[in-house]
Amino acid sequence: MMETDSILDSFNKPKTLNEVHSKAVQFVTNCQKAETKKLVLVTSGGTSVPLEKNRVRHLDNFSTGWRGSASAEEFLKAEYAVIFLYRKNSFFPFTRHLPCENSNERLLQCLQIDKESGKVYLENDDEKIKNGIRDYQAYTSKNLFLPIQFVTLDEYLHFLHALCLAMKPLKSKAMVYLPAAVSDFYVPYKELPEHKIQSEIAAKGLTINLQPVPKLIRHLTKNWVDCAFVISFKLETDATILQQKAVDSLKKYGQHVVVANILKTKSQQVTVISEQMSSVIELSQDDIKNRVEIESKLVPFLTGLHDSYLSTIK
Ligand code: 9Z3
Numbered sequence: 001m002m003e004t005d006s007i008l009d010s011f012n013k014p015k016t017l018n019e020v021h022s023k024a025v026q027f028v029t030n031c032q033k034a035e036t037k038k039l040v041l042v043t044s045g046g047t048s049v050p051l052e053k054n055r056v057r058h059l060d061n062f063s064t065g066w067r068g069s070a071s072a073e074e075f076l077k078a079e080y081a082v083i084f085l086y087r088k089n090s091f092f093p094f095t096r097h098l099p100c101e102n103s104n105e106r107l108l109q110c111l112q113i114d115k116e117s118g119k120v121y122l123e124n125d126d127e128k129i130k131n132g133i134r135d136y137q138a139y140t141s142k143n144l145f146l147p148i149q150f151v152t153l154d155e156y157l158h159f160l161h162a163l164c165l166a167m168k169p170l171k172s173k174a175m176v177y178l179p180a181a182v183s184d185f186y187v188p189y190k191e192l193p194e195h196k197i198q199s200e201i202a203a204k205g206l207t208i209n210l211q212p213v214p215k216l217i218r219h220l221t222k223n224w225v226d227c228a229f230v231i232s233f234k235l236e237t238d239a240t241i242l243q244q245k246a247v248d249s250l251k252k253y254g255q256h257v258v259v260a261n262i263l264k265t266k267s268q269q270v271t272v273i274s275e276q277m278s279s280v281i282e283l284s285q286d287d288i289k290n291r292v293e294i295e296s297k298l299v300p301f302l303t304g305l306h307d308s309y310l311s312t313i314k
Contacts, residue, residue, distance in 0.1 A: 003165070011186075014158055021162040024166035027143065039080060040174070040177055041082075043086070043180035046062055049153050054196065056196045059183060064091055068091075071179065071299050072145075075177075082145050098129055099124065110122055153182070164220055171227040176225060177231045178217075187210060217232055221255055231256065242260050242271075259271070
């Protein structure tokens, strides 16, 4: 049984919490045995905040999971082992170029039936798809990739805590990379109605009393996985407040780096901010033409910062 943190008491404990924790402990132990040099926990996708215990209605945070899944692939290329905590049905590493990730209709257009054998095959010769399948098989067989799914905010927070605890023995070799879009508001589990809210009861309109989600990043950096290199993300839609919000977050919560981005330009430009520097990473017109992904520039930059951090600790 894993230890719990009272800060999570108002969030419903998922039934599979101990199972997720044990899987992660096993994964970390195997990485240590195999002398894997570094390990990163990547979070990805948006959280869902239920409005009823039997969830019919919920509040969702925007995130497709592209940043997280593209980054996970880049970390694997950089020889990190990866724990991937992701929202069910969001983009997934290795399959994000498959037609089924975007639409069932596109998938049907790509599937063919072989006349002789009757077997179904994907008529698509895209190198990215082939490489994705090859990479998935290679990384999972080498025990370098562990995916864990969440849907609700409660699951996300409890799993994040459990995974951080499992990574603690790796000390500064561990990185926590947090692009998942996490709700700032929720209804504590005890206050949720059991069943679907009835329209007759809320005939004059529905007022929902949302509570602020406690800022858990401070607990993460100070207690859950205290020596790890921690990178959080700041998302805004108003460019005039982004830099200040990111700097404030860095001062308040003790993470090493904040990656700041604006919703409309998130795939072309991000700013990496630490106590020592602020650096813009962006795609050129040529990069865009050549379909270069910003994560292929961002992740190497961050692994470089992690290396510098490691060299100051040794
Ligand atoms: C981000 O800013 C991510 O870059 C995106 C990625 C969600 C924009 P996609 O998944 O998008 O590629 O579609 N994440 C924001 C993380 C977050 O919620 N941060 C909190 C905040 O901004 C603070 S820790 O207030």
